[in-house]
Amino acid sequence: MRGQVDARREPLGPEDALELARQVNELWVAKGKKVLHFDMKKDPPSDEELLKHLLGPSGKLRAPAIRRGKKLFVGFSEELGQQLVK
Numbered sequence: 001m002r003g004q005v006d007a008r009r010e011p012l013g014p015e016d017a018l019e020l021a022r023q024v025n026e027l028w029v030a031k032g033k034k035v036l037h038f039d040m041k042k043d044p045p046s047d048e049e050l051l052k053h054l055l056g057p058s059g060k061l062r063a064p065a066i067r068r069g070k071k072l073f074v075g076f077s078e079e080l081g082q083q084l085v086k
Helices: 012-023 045-054 078-084
Strands: 026-032 034-039 067-070 071-074
Touching: 012 045, 026 045, 026 078, 034 078, 071 078
Parallel strands: 026 071
Antiparallel strands: 026 034, 067 071
């Protein structure tokens, strides 16, 4: 997968979202006011669980999705923004 993708032109479906999640050590997901953290190396969730958090109603990767090194951030919240700048 390339370094930068414009999801409006090239939306990422379930297979691409799973591939992206498997490439990182940590996954941070903001859903409403809740922020979830997954350790993708020590205790990775099932594909079904991952897709439940990664995909939006359209069946594509939720926005914003930002990969920074070995961390993937999906969705937005203030708490998640603070994790992003650490």
